[in-house]
Amino acid sequence: MMNTSSSPVLRDARRVVVKVGSSLVTNDGRGLDEVAIGEWCRQMAHLIREGREVIMVSSGAIAEGMKRLGWTVRPKAIQELQAAAAVGQMGLAQMYETKLKLNGLGSAQVLLTHADLADRERYLNARSTLLTLLKLGVVPVINENDTVVNDEIKFGDNDTLGALVANLVEADALVILTDQKGLFTADPRKDPAAEFVHEARAGDAALEAMAGGAGSSIGRGGMITKILAAKRAAGSGASTVIAWGREPDALIRLTQGEAIGTLLIAQTQKNQARKQWMADHLQLRGSVVVDDGAVAKLRDEGKSLLPIGMVSVEGDFSRGDVIAVRDATGIEIARGLANYSNSEARLLCRKPSADIEKLLGYAAEPEMLHRDNLVLTR
Numbered sequence: 001m002m003n004t005s006s007s008p009v010l011r012d013a014r015r016v017v018v019k020v021g022s023s024l025v026t027n028d029g030r031g032l033d034e035v036a037i038g039e040w041c042r043q044m045a046h047l048i049r050e051g052r053e054v055i056m057v058s059s060g061a062i063a064e065g066m067k068r069l070g071w072t073v074r075p076k077a078i079q080e081l082q083a084a085a086a087v088g089q090m091g092l093a094q095m096y097e098t099k100l101k102l103n104g105l106g107s108a109q110v111l112l113t114h115a116d117l118a119d120r121e122r123y124l125n126a127r128s129t130l131l132t133l134l135k136l137g138v139v140p141v142i143n144e145n146d147t148v149v150n151d152e153i154k155f156g157d158n159d160t161l162g163a164l165v166a167n168l169v170e171a172d173a174l175v176i177l178t179d180q181k182g183l184f185t186a187d188p189r190k191d192p193a194a195e196f197v198h199e200a201r202a203g204d205a206a207l208e209a210m211a212g213g214a215g216s217s218i219g220r221g222g223m224i225t226k227i228l229a230a231k232r233a234a235g236s237g238a239s240t241v242i243a244w245g246r247e248p249d250a251l252i253r254l255t256q257g258e259a260i261g262t263l264l265i266a267q268t269q270k271n272q273a274r275k276q277w278m279a280d281h282l283q284l285r286g287s288v289v290v291d292d293g294a295v296a297k298l299r300d301e302g303k304s305l306l307p308i309g310m311v312s313v314e315g316d317f318s319r320g321d322v323i324a325v326r327d328a329t330g331i332e333i334a335r336g337l338a339n340y341s342n343s344e345a346r347l348l349c350r351k352p353s354a355d356i357e358k359l360l361g362y363a364a365e366p367e368m369l370h371r372d373n374l375v376l377t378r
Helices: 034-049 063-067 076-101 115-119 120-135 156-166 205-210 223-234 250-255 270-279 290-300 342-347 354-362
Strands: 017-019 051-057 106-112 138-144 173-178 199-201 240-244 262-265 286-290 311-313 324-327 331-337 374-376
Touching: 017 034, 017 156, 017 250, 034 051, 034 076, 034 138, 034 250, 051 076, 051 120, 051 156, 063 076, 063 324, 076 106, 106 120, 115 120, 120 138, 120 156, 138 156, 156 173, 156 223, 173 223, 173 250, 205 223, 223 240, 223 262, 240 250, 262 270, 270 331, 270 374, 286 290, 290 331, 290 374, 342 354
Parallel strands: 017 051, 017 173, 051 138, 106 138, 173 240, 199 262, 286 324
Antiparallel strands: 240 262, 286 311, 324 331, 331 374
């Protein structure tokens, strides 16, 4: 652990996921905190004007629903939680839309379940939607779809959801705004000798030992879920900051390089993390054989694989599966994420990208394998 007075981690971040907890959003369950939400929206607008992309992961639907229904204790029955979420989601979405609009920004509500991210095709669809919204300058406001989840598919806390979204869009940083200043070596309410952790390595096992304890009566998380979220986000190269949500201009100051809260640094670069994940696949569902021209484009020029360079297709794979790229002799030269299934790929062999929509009835991407989702193996 070490102290730091400034950090380039968020200063250099182009794509940032911001997660705010229920206790902050709902002012400890008293109702949506209009002033606080307005402040976060103002700061996000500042980041976007600087050329950054921002995604908000916001808790608060169940807590707001509880308030509207007059409940003071979080229910345990799944159908009551779902009902509270359905009631509260209306106000939560409206509040973000209003405050973002005041700052010149559009907003979009995105509700996700674990099943959406576990299924590779739905995962890619969710990713495409979020990236398109960012290109359009719209702020996605994401929450778990508590109206339909059950014990088998729920994330369990929005800290985990924030990390999964960071991985989904390959964010540079995850900022978890909470009702604590950050991580301490022990519970400062019980141990006066507890020291504040300014900076550490995401995934350090010692952090989990420090961060025990449950969340509030309003939310589901605690510091341990934030530590585990940082560890998960680090898998795709995103560093995490855990900071007090009411710190003045926290998002702006963080992206100016100021040290606020606890910084948990990812040890893996973003591209390395994604490409290592592909390279580590022990079983591949299929492959495409390419001509010598495509081999040269991939190996020597770092280009994407276009359908026109494909000679044949082997195996049974779906969009989003990791597949191999082989030369005419059968040697694997690369592997990557398929933008089209095996049956679609067979129709695309030797065809220009301009013909994709005519052949398939739609065009997801102009490439079979995009260079950002491809790693050379030989």
